[in-house]
Amino acid sequence: MKVPQIKIRSNSEIHISRFVQGLWRLHEDPLGVSPKRVLEKIQTCLELGINTFDHADIYGGHENEEIFGRALAQNPSLKSSIKIISKCGIRIPGEKFQTKYYDLSPMHIRKSVENSLEKLGVESLDLLLIHRPDPLLNPVEVSDAFLQLHVEGKVKAFGVSNFSPSQFSLLQNKLHFPVVTNQIQFNPFHTDPLFDGTFDQAIDNEFCPMVWSPTAGGSIFSPKSKSEVAMLATLNELGKKYSVAADQVLYAWFLSHPAKLIPVLGSNDIKHIKSSIGAFGIELSKEDWFRILEVGRGKEVA
Template sequence: MSLIKKKIHPNGPEMSHLIAGMMRLNDWNLTITQRIDFIEKCIDLGITTFDHADIYGAYTNEKLFGEALKERPDLRDQIEMISKCGICLTTENRAAHKIKHYDTTPDHINSSVEKSLQNLQTDYLDLLLIHRPDPLMDAAELADCLMNLISDGKILHIGVSNFTTAQYELLQSKLDVPLVTNQIEFSLLHLNPIYDGTFDQAQKLNFSPMIWSPFAGGRIFHEESGVAGRVRHHLEEMHQKYQADIDQIALAWLMTHPSNPLPVLGTGNVDRLKSAVSATEINLDRQDWFKLLKASRGHDVA
């Protein structure tokens, strides 16, 4: 099967229902030919959206991906590229950074976007996300910068990552175009978006949130804790009922939420991506959904 693209906001881009996360691209040790093959196999599965950030791989991963596109420029029109900026890491690749910090000034955002475009071998980003809320963010100044990037055709859409609802509303109030998503952490071991208003805001504003760490960094499968053990036990109990592996059920649980989340999958294993695509076909029973919620929280709903 192959995924069908969906609009993540009424005025936003079409993205694939599952997103290929490129955070660990440098760890996969792929040749350029293997990187091209990976991109092609993702496209064949309907996973056409690729999630980057300038900092991934200590500022090297975007270039690795771009090397593949330089060899196969025809692939660019078949995919959507997301990148993020605003975090400044301390690394030998950025000697000027003496401490990890955030920077949402126009100089930094413009410079980051230019580097991402150059490294990714593209003229535009389908979506730019501000990676983390910056306590020194001047919302009006940042909004002007982002609108100029749109006017220049360097980015097509704007979103945020890890923003609270108040931070989202602040930046939105200064923009002439809608923010189209908030990329946030959500999993059976991290339920905050259900209760802190993030998913409520997504439904109110009609955007699909993007989900990073949908398997809690693998802790669902390996962590020896009470909560992980309970969740794993109930996922294994549902294996026969749904004829699905526990990772597929855990993914289906996330995607059942009516805000229509888009999970970001950080794997270079194509078989795992195929498994995730199959998970989009699972219709999780409402009571099973609440059974897993109870397993995570350790108690019934009120």
């Protein structure tokens, strides 16, 4: 079983793996961040067919891209086998300023991309996402910045993250490129995208949304609240029914959605990464899909 590749938007040429490995928690790996350890995870992902890696300039206090780049430097031949996504736009307070803010000025976008390329040790990003919708976003400025980066070969494709459907459309209408994805939070405890038009827009515009925090930050598998306990019990019960593991039922829930969701895995544990791909091939019945939704929302559909 290998994770398939998927064309992320019908009118673009970019293909990524249907599961993407996220690097937000890379620095939290209990086994450390040595190049050897990071390479072990990259190689495991590649063996499973997961060839796409999701970064952001700010992950790990701005250090995770560099940690990943140091690992790649030990085995540069891997660079041609992987796809790299990164994000820009969030400014974290530090020595130079005190207030967290968003910056989508052409100068900041360019600086962020160039820093990411240097830290990762690669020539180009396969996909650059605007990390958060910026109330001060000037779509024409962003469009010009993207065009320059594309012409210079620094970024192949562009997308957004955490955008509402109207924010997505606004940017799309001004860009010279297709906005190829919207990376959003979605899991059985956070189901807004099913009802607020996010997934409708994706189907209508023929792009695949990427899904972050698919396991609700791990709380589904380390349950504390009553609803988390109920969710894990449900996934275990369905796991028995389909003769698979609970996490595989959860990932099959994402795969069943017609918007062709792309879960971004947050695990540092090779066992968990390997297990996730068992979701492919599971066909959840509609009743079971709605059961997970019901347990997550704490109420049946109307």
